[in-house]
Amino acid sequence: MKYLLQRIAFYSVTAWAAITINFLIPRLMPGDPVQALMSRFQGQLDTNAIDSLKALFGLDKHQSLWQQYTDYWSHLLDGDLGLSFTNFPTPVSEIISQSLPWTLALVGITTLISFLLGTGIGVFTGWRRGSWMDSLLPVTTFISAIPYFWLGLIAIALFAVKWPLFPESGGFDDSLVPAFDWPFISSALYHGALPGLTIVLSAMAGWILGMRNMMVTVSSEDYVMVAQAKGLSERRVMFSYAARNAVLPNISGFALSLGFIVGGTLLVEMVFSYPGIGYKLFQAVGGKDYPLMQGIFLIITLSVLAANLLADIVYMLLDPRTRREA
Amino acid sequence: MSAYPQSRRVRAVAAAAVVVALAAGCSDANSKNNSSKGGAGASGVLTLGKPDGPQTNNSNPFLATSAAATLGYRVMVYEPLAMTNRIKPADKAKPWLATDWKWESNFTKVTFTLDSRAKWADGKPLTADDVAFTFNLLKEHKALNADGVPYDGVAVQGKQVVLTFKSSQFVNQNKIIQQYIVPKHIWASIKDPETFPNRTPVGSGPYQLKSFTPQTTTLTATPDYWKGETKVKELRYTAYNDNSAATTALATGKVEWSFVFMPNYKQLYIAKDPKNYKLWFPSGLGIHGLWFNTTRKPFDNPALRKAMAMVVDRNAIYVQAESTLYPEITNPTGIPLPAGDSFLAPEYKSATTKPDVAGAKKILSEAGFKLDGGVLKDPSGKAVTLTFTDPAGWNDYITGLSIIKDNIKQLGIDAKVKTQTADAWGADVANGNFDATLHWTNSGATPYDMYQNIMDGALLQPIGKPSQTGNFGRFNSPEATKALKDFANATDDATRTAAMNSLQKVMVDQVPMIPTAAAPIGAEYSTKNWVGWPTEANPYAPPQHTQPTALEIVLNLKPAK
Numbered sequence: 001m002k003y004l005l006q007r008i009a010f011y012s013v014t015a016w017a018a019i020t021i022n023f024l025i026p027r028l029m030p031g032d033p034v035q036a037l038m039s040r041f042q043g044q045l046d047t048n049a050i051d052s053l054k055a056l057f058g059l060d061k062h063q064s065l066w067q068q069y070t071d072y073w074s075h076l077l078d079g080d081l082g083l084s085f086t087n088f089p090t091p092v093s094e095i096i097s098q099s100l101p102w103t104l105a106l107v108g109i110t111t112l113i114s115f116l117l118g119t120g121i122g123v124f125t126g127w128r129r130g131s132w133m134d135s136l137l138p139v140t141t142f143i144s145a146i147p148y149f150w151l152g153l154i155a156i157a158l159f160a161v162k163w164p165l166f167p168e169s170g171g172f173d174d175s176l177v178p179a180f181d182w183p184f185i186s187s188a189l190y191h192g193a194l195p196g197l198t199i200v201l202s203a204m205a206g207w208i209l210g211m212r213n214m215m216v217t218v219s220s221e222d223y224v225m226v227a228q229a230k231g232l233s234e235r236r237v238m239f240s241y242a243a244r245n246a247v248l249p250n251i252s253g254f255a256l257s258l259g260f261i262v263g264g265t266l267l268v269e270m271v272f273s274y275p276g277i278g279y280k281l282f283q284a285v286g287g288k289d290y291p292l293m294q295g296i297f298l299i300i301t302l303s304v305l306a307a308n309l310l311a312d313i314v315y316m317l318l319d320p321r322t323r324r325e326a
Numbered sequence: 327m328s329a330y331p332q333s334r335r336v337r338a339v340a341a342a343a344v345v346v347a348l349a350a351g352c353s354d355a356n357s358k359n360n361s362s363k364g365g366a367g368a369s370g371v372l373t374l375g376k377p378d379g380p381q382t383n384n385s386n387p388f389l390a391t392s393a394a395a396t397l398g399y400r401v402m403v404y405e406p407l408a409m410t411n412r413i414k415p416a417d418k419a420k421p422w423l424a425t426d427w428k429w430e431s432n433f434t435k436v437t438f439t440l441d442s443r444a445k446w447a448d449g450k451p452l453t454a455d456d457v458a459f460t461f462n463l464l465k466e467h468k469a470l471n472a473d474g475v476p477y478d479g480v481a482v483q484g485k486q487v488v489l490t491f492k493s494s495q496f497v498n499q500n501k502i503i504q505q506y507i508v509p510k511h512i513w514a515s516i517k518d519p520e521t522f523p524n525r526t527p528v529g530s531g532p533y534q535l536k537s538f539t540p541q542t543t544t545l546t547a548t549p550d551y552w553k554g555e556t557k558v559k560e561l562r563y564t565a566y567n568d569n570s571a572a573t574t575a576l577a578t579g580k581v582e583w584s585f586v587f588m589p590n591y592k593q594l595y596i597a598k599d600p601k602n603y604k605l606w607f608p609s610g611l612g613i614h615g616l617w618f619n620t621t622r623k624p625f626d627n628p629a630l631r632k633a634m635a636m637v638v639d640r641n642a643i644y645v646q647a648e649s650t651l652y653p654e655i656t657n658p659t660g661i662p663l664p665a666g667d668s669f670l671a672p673e674y675k676s677a678t679t680k681p682d683v684a685g686a687k688k689i690l691s692e693a694g695f696k697l698d699g700g701v702l703k704d705p706s707g708k709a710v711t712l713t714f715t716d717p718a719g720w721n722d723y724i725t726g727l728s729i730i731k732d733n734i735k736q737l738g739i740d741a742k743v744k745t746q747t748a749d750a751w752g753a754d755v756a757n758g759n760f761d762a763t764l765h766w767t768n769s770g771a772t773p774y775d776m777y778q779n780i781m782d783g784a785l786l787q788p789i790g791k792p793s794q795t796g797n798f799g800r801f802n803s804p805e806a807t808k809a810l811k812d813f814a815n816a817t818d819d820a821t822r823t824a825a826m827n828s829l830q831k832v833m834v835d836q837v838p839m840i841p842t843a844a845a846p847i848g849a850e851y852s853t854k855n856w857v858g859w860p861t862e863a864n865p866y867a868p869p870q871h872t873q874p875t876a877l878e879i880v881l882n883l884k885p886a887k
Contacts, residue, residue, distance in 0.1 A: 029749065031747075031748070031749025031750070031752055031753060034794075035749070035752040035753065035756065035794070036748070036749065036752070037390070037391070038752070038794075039717075039748050039752055041390070042766055044872075045390055045472075046472070046473060046474075046768050046770075046775075047768055047779060047794065047795040047796050048472070048473055048474035048768075048795065049390065049472040049473070049474070050794050050795055051468065051474060051795075052468055052469050052470065052471050052472045052474065053390075053469075053472075055468045055469040056389070056469035056520055083521065084382070085391070086391060087381070087382040087384065087391055087392075087393075088389060088391040088392075088521075089384070089386075089389070089391075089520065089521035089522075089523065090382035090383070090384055090523065094382065095382055098380070098382065098540055099380060099540070153570075156574065160574075160578075161574065161577070161578060164578075168571070168574050168575070168578065168580075169566060169567075169571045169574065169575065170541050170542075170564070171541060172539075172541065174373070174541065174542040174544075174562055174564050175542075175544070175562070176539075177537045177539055178539055269567060270567050270568055271570075271571075272567075272571075273541075273566045273567040273568070273571040274567070275380040275540045275541050279379055279380065279567050280379070280380065283379050286748075288749065
């Protein structure tokens with residue numbers, strides 16, 4: 001319990017530091033939102049619009065950094081993330097709640113699938129090393145070595161353009177409106193299939209390799225030998241003795257990748273025009289959209305911290321050594 | 327007691343879902359079947375798309391950041407008082423909500439007469455009150471007045487609206503007459519029109535918002551549009567995340583109308599269906615060019631700038647840098663042709679931008695420059711070198727810069743090309759912290775907007791202080807400043823022509839900026855399902871779907887047979 005409290009205290013301090021850095025970074029970056037907007041429109045927007053845009057974004061008022069910082073905290077504590085500049089005047093919270101579910105669903109599910117599948121395959125290839133399953137390794141490693149955007153583009157070229165089995169872009173059919181009904185859900189699943197498959201394909205190899213190598217190490221340990229000597233079933237030795245110990249590094253890796261679900265999916269969303277949050281962050285950075293950037297960074301920070309806390313707890317349950325009080 | 331009805335409800339919902347699924351499947355299958363015969367037009371849907379990324383639900387027509395403006399659907403919902411054609415700026419605007427507009431007393435007063443048939447999509451008549459309300463909205467809310475027009479007096483006289491101004495609005499006249507009008511009965515109760523998301527927009531145009539999703543906005547035809555029936559029953563605007571996704575959608579026919587910059591469009595797009603896939607990039611009166619920092623030595627010397635302008639190979643820029651999508655500049659005044667034909671001064675009518683190395687060398691030697699061992703030395707004996715700068719990744723600009731670099735090598739000028747982040751570059755350009763950079767200009771109904779953007783002395787800022795609205799090169803020419811002022815305030819055409827001619831002379835002789843390409847108002851469109859698009863032979867409107875004239879195009883479209 002003391003261990004857990006320590007961790008929670010540590011995470012609170014980290015959260016405060018992260019939120020403060022989150023406030024500072026956009027302000028230290030060069031450029032301003034109005035200039036970025038003018039560059040985005042490349043001459044389609046008359047320079048006379050600059051004055052009206054400054055008034056619109058409220059940038060014509062000057063405030064000290066400290067004043068901005070205290071305002072930032074008081075708004076944050078009210079749950080107010082401000083209005084986005086690139087999509088003015090849409091509230092940041094609305095943009096996040098509109099794009100986050102897509103990313104969570106697509107990348108969350110595929111990360112889980114690739115973790116389970118990869119770790120499972122890793123357990124078997126590690127336990128039965130030298131079997132035909134070892135030949136899987138170079139294949140999956142090769143696929144994971146292909147840069148993701150390239151894999152995605154090849155998948156689109158083959159399965160959406162040449163043989164149109166899947167739609168090439170978007171999160172759902174253009175003629176539908178998001179709703180909790182079958183046409184929409186089926187369309188969302190159908191549109192998520194190709195990006196999902198490519199994510200699983202490219203992410204799986206890492207899990208397989210990590211798990212296999214740990215299994216190889218663990219299976220030569222004395223306690224595994226003892227378990228076998230006791231005459232326990234092969235299955236029991238493999239899962240309860242070897243795999244339970246071998247999976248620890250993969251668990252912490254999984255927790256980290258959970259944290260990066262929110263931010264690390266830009267390429268998927270770019271290639272497949274998927275309506276998620278990674279692409280929104282990309283747009284926010286390009287558009288110097290401070291409120292939106294801060295909002296998304298906040299979500300990423302909190303999800304990384306939450307995932308780490310979760311990993312700590314799981315670790316504690318799996319590995320008695322972490323529970324020992326010093 | 328409740329079990330039975332509930333299970334029945336569940337079954338009904340399931341049945342409805344199946345029906346919807348089947349209907350969705352059918353309409354999909356229909357459009358696929360039809361498209362092979364060339365008639366998804368028969369189903370009445372036109373699909374549009376652009377690489378803008380997911381949108382948020384905002385149909386405020388005044389904000390450039392709204393989905394309505396970004397995707398371009400505001401032009402189908404709200405209508406202007408008059409329709410101007412940016413690729414034929416010399417033509418008189420077409421009446422739209424106003425049947426007539428009269429400028430009086432030196433462009434300080436305009437009287438609009440409204441079309442009495444005009445009405446809002448909710449059936450209420452569109453009156454002079456609505457028009458006056460819209461202009462008052464712009465006058466009171468600076469943030470909504472993106473054109474920066476100095477509105478002053480707004481009055482309703484019966485069925486007419488009279489606007490008065492403190493100064494001549496000759497150069498702003500198109501911005502004023504093509505203003506979108508919003509209904510007073512809805513907007514009058516809005517407290518903060520700047521942050522009003524306007525999620526159920528009511529306009530006078532032929533389309534109404536049917537559904538909004540971050541990915542696709544669907545508009546449906548208003549049944550009793552005041553100008554008559556439209557053939558296109560539904561418009562679907564899809565936002566793609568990047569150019570390549572939008573290009574794929576164009577190539578597969580999923581999007582029928584778009585504008586995406588694609589370097590090898592012949593192979594990526596046209597070749598997929600040469601009969602139907604069209605691309606047309608005409609220009610208005612905006613240009614791209616190499617802006618000089620005219621305060622830095624030796625580039626403060628007009629002879630040097632002129633000589634450099636004489637050797638730049640615009641055709642190479644057109645073909646290699648702009649992939650033939652940005653029309654070539656063929657006149658040294660920088661005025662794009664044919665759009666600006668009628669503005670050309672007599673002495674430049676037949677002038678060309680063909681590279682002339684010998685002529686350029688002659689100008690340089692007359693100005694005291696010397697070629698010394700292949701290196702150009704300025705009159706004080708210093709070697710002439712400079713650094714070009716533009717954002718990394720803006721490939722057309724970077725290619726353009728390297729072409730110019732090779733061109734001026736012939737004069738003995740050594741140039742370096744530096745790339746920056748777009749942000750750092752934007753700040754450097756505004757602050758005057760550059761030697762020379764490729765940048766665009768404003769555009770408008772006359773070449774005034776472009777020239778004013780390049781050389782208006784009224785915008786002059788010292789180096790280091792941002793000059794955001796123009797004259798980034800700190801070009802200080804009292805002659806040009808006076809001509810710009812004369813043009814804007816003239817009371818007769820003769821004065822205006824004289825001012826325009828002298829602006830061209832300054833541009834050709836002093837070269838504050840070397841024009842390199844015209845800014846296109848182009849688009850890709852497919853004739854597979856819909857015909858009636860503007861073409862080079864019938865340029866009734868620029869083809870781009872975010873222009874106000876897109877409404878005219880949609881009203882012109884017919885299903886392909």
